[in-house]
Amino acid sequence: MKLELRGITKRFGSLVANDQIDLVVNPKEIHCLLGENGAGKSTLMNVLYGLYAADEGEVLLDDEVVHFDGPGDAMEAGIGMVHQHFMLVPVFTVAENVMLGHEPTRAGGRLDLEQARAKVREIADRFGFHVDPDAVVEDLPVGVQQRVEIIKALSRDAQVLVFDEPTAVLTPQETDELMAIMRQLRDDGAAIIFITHKLREVREVADRITVIRRGKVVGEAEPTSTDAELASLMVGRSVELVVAKGEPQFSDALLEVENLEIVDRDGLVLVDDVSFEVRGGEILVVAGVQGNGQTELAESLLGLVEPSSGSIRLDGVELVGRSVDGFLREGIGFVPEDRSVDGLVGTFTVAENLMLDRLDGPPFVKGASLQIGARDEFARRAVEEFDIRTQSIHAPAGRLSGGNQQKVVLARELSRELRLLVASQPTRGVDVGSIEFIHERIVATRDAGVPVIVVATELDEALALADRILVMYRGRIVGIVPADTPRDVLGLMMAGIAPEEGSKVA
């Protein structure tokens, strides 16, 4: 079955999550949808699956316009989705999960479990899955659970299969097996949409590649494209961002990170022997394709993640081993990657959020008691200065748009004495109007002599803000280069190829 999306537009308030997206997926084809988090891939798939109604545009199956009121309609029409977070009932068996939602029944409404078992066996045999229909799902490894999801979709005769970031939860071996399954499904005639931001996987299985950025299709690529080409497409080069900033006035190296290593609970090294320094009055941009250790590096600079070894020194003072509060007291401003989860308490008012991490004393706390007057006065000033669009300082912060939420976080972090600013993807999901403002404030912080670290996945943002750029790949530093480094060199570095060994594939 041929799937076509035509001019799909989906808005959330002032933010355009999908902007006139066109996409054609043919049978016997694996079509990769490549893009960073927040690019709008999942919104698009939710439109396709009937979870969201598109503001504009239409969905066509075999050249006929279809309309879905919900996932049930989409499944009926032959669209199956394998979700990143499995939609399985853990205590049910495989067969029970597969039949859930359209249970085969015998006379009198009794469940026909035997028929479901047979169906599972038939599909499993056809594709060589080793899945026992009577195994309880929660006992199965993650990779097998995913196969149950696939069987579930196939049992409804899905001819268009959507895999939403399917490899995020898989081990490398399971990923390879999934790739083989996807190829098999394709050869069997299915049209497959594969959503991911991992370049290696794309090049391995894709027949066609569409890259989405900031809600728009920014280009198509061939599977023969190099990682560097894909990376630069993904992080973008279409919009020229210009930030008015003067010559930097560097002082001494104030932040020194040495041999930093971060290991997760499974022993996976996320940040590997990272050393760098940032001078006062300097913006260091940490660039790279997402998931290469930047998040963990940024979190370690606020004590949210404890490094397994190495040191973080601010002005000569060792910070590793301190609590988050201990980091904050040193004057570290932190703009988290996911503001709605880590930066704000959505049910708190704007005023309350503006003092969230400033509980250590005046002006907002005196003794044990909050200073409501000082808080509200500060909030009113901050709303004006940062142009936060809110009905009132007493409105819940969760009701603001993404850009205004980000301004609340920035206002809080920038309005105290800072000795270091760490901003992770400060303009992700932020409307265009706010981006410029946020960039200006970050540059102003630099010009006040503060060392600034910005984690950016978009090349435009990296180049616009940076005095120097540090590129990470698989937890390691590929190189630290000046801000005037050409884009294609940066693209190569993001794919793990160090500038001096440009000819060698990493």
Next chain:
Amino acid sequence: MSASDDRPAVPAESPSVDPPGQGAATRTTHEPENRWSTAFREIVGGSWGVSVGAVLLAILAGSILIVATDENVRAAAAYFFARPGDMLSAIGSAAGDAYAALFRGSVWNYRADSFADGIRPLMVSLNYATPLIGSGLGLAVGFRAGLFNIGGQGQMILAAIGAGWIGFSLELPWPLHMLLAIVVGMITGALWAAIAGVLKAVTGAHEVITTIMLNHIAFYLLFFLLATPGLLQAPGSANPKTPPMQSSAVMPKIFGSGYHLHLGFVLALLAVAATWWLMERSKLGFTFRAVGENPRAARVAGIDVGRTTVWVMVVSGALVALAGVTQVLGTSTTGFSTDVDAGMGFDAITVALLGRSNPVGVLGAAILFGAFRAGGATMQAAEGIPIEIVTVIQSLIVLFIAAPPLVRAIFRLPKPGSAPRRKAGDPAKEVAA
């Protein structure tokens, strides 16, 4: 992406989905937002309208039970089609008499001769409400901080042990003795609750489980102390009961010996004010609420989530303990036994729910429940309606408040009215049609 994800505030990707690039270390240290915590928040922090509506519906349902079990109504129902008026008037008088008795027993006895007698039911109601205020406040503080303290029973028992032991064993002058007993009781109750807080902070053990287990430990600890001569057991007695409190430790009656209402009610009112200040105006309360609403953001803001959890349990336990203290030093001062908590640790859950976890709301809910209890006795005596009807009404109130979010969570239903999937004039729809 799930169908129940109905928050388009963060447009492009579901907020409940971790960025896949994040390491497992960060993913496992944060508790992900799920539909159960959403349901919890809705249940404990809903709107006033729901509370009022739940009470009205519960009373209506109670009326149906009263009417259906009324003998006159049933007799008249036998010839309903011949003379329907008979049955309707029987229904009216059955329900009317019942609630009149409830009012007479809980607020104002209009049949009494003097004001002093007439107001007595209200005093009884307030007396019943006193321990519910303290324990309800304790639960409410926990709810606001995202903790479900089911350990009211254990905390009240420990408070009674602490306050009671000071109360009958020491010889001190009046105000000092009483104050010491109150303080010691609140501390022992708070420390008992703190055990669950520490367990949660250090090991992640869920407070619902640990507080329930601590209830049993407290119960059998008290049983042991009461059954062992030389500890809490009254000397020269074989009964598992403590000696009476010294008069210097007893809370005085507020309006003289004619009414039961004692100083504990004033303390409870002070606790309402103190809790309001704590939650709305203090730094500690701010951290409680931040941790309750979004522990991840709280952590990023430098709030020590584990330590805050312990403090929440300490404050919650101290407030619940106030209920235990007023029981042994105010309400029944002749010594106590293993039933000292009188199930109030659990009634407190209802009170906190009905009061929307708000101190003033808790005060109102506690007085309402106190009135039900006082009036229920009169209803039973005057109209022969079983006092259990009051329990039914209370249970229905909880059901009406808690059921909608729970049902939504269980069946993954979207919240009605939130994030409509489609808007009017949807172009896609018109194309399809």
